[in-house]
Amino acid sequence: MIFDTAKNLDFYRNLGVEDRYAKAVDFLKNTDLEKLEPGKYEIDGKNVFANVVEYTTIPWEEAKYEAHHNYTDIQYVISGSEIMTYARIDELNEKVPYNDEKDVVFYDNENPGLKAVVKSGEYMIFNPWDGHKPKAAAGEPAPIKKVIVKIKEN
Structure with a gap:
């Protein structure tokens, strides 16, 4: 897990395989992220793509832990803010088994995890x-817009 700001993006460009992080x-x-409409944006086929989402944040207790087997997420907040929580998967209890088609597994909320308020320009x-x-929600539920860049790791 990494928590950082837009000014440091270049530091991460050499991670991973086949220049996927650089892309x-x-x-x-x-990209003018503010102008992107919600939806999927292809960057490098299935190796690197972005999902732009807009929603209203929810109480922490209602949010769900998840993980992916094949992709890294860069969750970049365009506007608004939210609490993102981190916990190692070996410290979580599986609630919904891994879905290969969607590359996601869900866990219960028993682990309080490490919480961070992520604001516009942070990821x-x-x-x-x-x-x-x-x-x-970081306080009361509020609108947020973010882009989730998915990087294939295998």
Whole structure:
């Protein structure tokens, strides 16, 4: 898990395989994120793509821990803020088994995890071994817009 700000994106460009992180960083740095409509954006086929989402945050207790076997998430907040929570997957209890088609497994909320308020221009990077719980309200539920860049790790 990494928590950082937009000014440090270049630091992460050499991670991973086949320049996939570099492609993700270039997308985040060279795209007018504010103008993106919700939806999926192809960057490098199934290796790197982005999902732009808008929603209203929810109480922490209602948000769900998840993890992915094949993809790393860069969850970058465009506007608004939310609490993102991290816990190692070996410290979580599986609630909904892994769905290969959607590359997601869900866990229960028993672990309080490490919480961070992520604001506009900030992001968290969650690797396949990182349980993460996005969507939680930082105070009262409020609108948020973010882009989740998915990087294939295998």
